[in-house]
Amino acid sequence: GAVVSQHPSRVICKSGTSVKIECRSLDFQATTMFWYRQFPKQSLMLMATSNEGSKATYEQGVEKDKFLINHASLTLSTLTVTSAHPEDSSFYICSARPMEGGGWETQYFGPGTRLLVL
Amino acid sequence: GQNIDQPTEMTATEGAIVQINCTYQTSGFNGLFWYQQHAGEAPTFLSYNVLDGLEEKGRFSSFLSRSKGYSYLLLKELQMKDSASYLCAAMDSNYQLIWGAGTKLIIKP
Numbered sequence: 001g002a003v004v005s006q007h008p009s010r011v012i013c014k015s016g017t018s019v020k021i022e023c024r025s026l027d028f029q030a031t032t033m034f035w036y037r038q039f040p041k042q043s044l045m046l047m048a049t050s051n052e053g054s055k056a057t058y059e060q061g062v063e064k065d066k067f068l069i070n071h072a073s074l075t076l077s078t079l080t081v082t083s084a085h086p087e088d089s090s091f092y093i094c095s096a097r098p099m100e101g102g103g104w105e106t107q108y109f110g111p112g113t114r115l116l117v118l
Numbered sequence: 119g120q121n122i123d124q125p126t127e128m129t130a131t132e133g134a135i136v137q138i139n140c141t142y143q144t145s146g147f148n149g150l151f152w153y154q155q156h157a158g159e160a161p162t163f164l165s166y167n168v169l170d171g172l173e174e175k176g177r178f179s180s181f182l183s184r185s186k187g188y189s190y191l192l193l194k195e196l197q198m199k200d201s202a203s204y205l206c207a208a209m210d211s212n213y214q215l216i217w218g219a220g221t222k223l224i225i226k227p
Contacts, residue, residue: 034215043217043218044161044205045217093161106151106166107151108163109153111160112159
């Protein structure tokens with residue numbers, strides 16, 4: 001099946017620093033990638049939709065200047081949390097939708113990145 | 119508005135059968151997904167229904183009724199490893215997923 005990787009899997013940083021999270025589709029091309037945030041015992045919350053070669057579409061309430069998204073290629077999207085604060089500590093998950101072929105509607109999830117801001 | 123409803127928590131016994139229900143209201147409809155998520159891990163895809171009826175895949179089956187805005191996930195021969203959260207998500211007319219809050223399934227021996 002389709003594989004999506006995320007790096008790093010876990011990161012601890014000091015308040016005020018920036019953290020970059022990478023999301024890669026390993027065996028398929030994805031024109032669309034999604035970034036989610038999940039707080040403990042809550043469901044997924046879509047932050048933004050990332051389209052290759054164009055600006056990301058952010059959900060209401062998500063600051064685009066704080067959560068920078070770059071989708072430079074058909075297999076890579078990055079999320080940078082700028083000037084991170086303790087309230088940004090969360091589980092960040094990306095997903096990718098295959099470009100074509102059967103099951104294109106399906107999103108395949110990366111393993112997630114657990115961010116802890118001290 | 120768009121909304122997904124599913125029970126917060128369910129408990130079942132190992133070896134038994136459990137049905138997790140989901141009702142949805144979306145602007146347009148392009149299918150209903152079920153994902154499994156173990157604690158601390160990302161969701162994994164279980165099923166996708168876009169037509170009415172029952173789709174069976176091993177111990178897991180998923181049902182959809184578009185006229186009722188209703189789906190269920192049926193888990194048979196429950197195993198301890200099935201303890202997880204089960205997320206229902208409906209795809210709207212813009213092909214965006216609308217997520218439910220998830221149902222935490224607890225399996226007891």
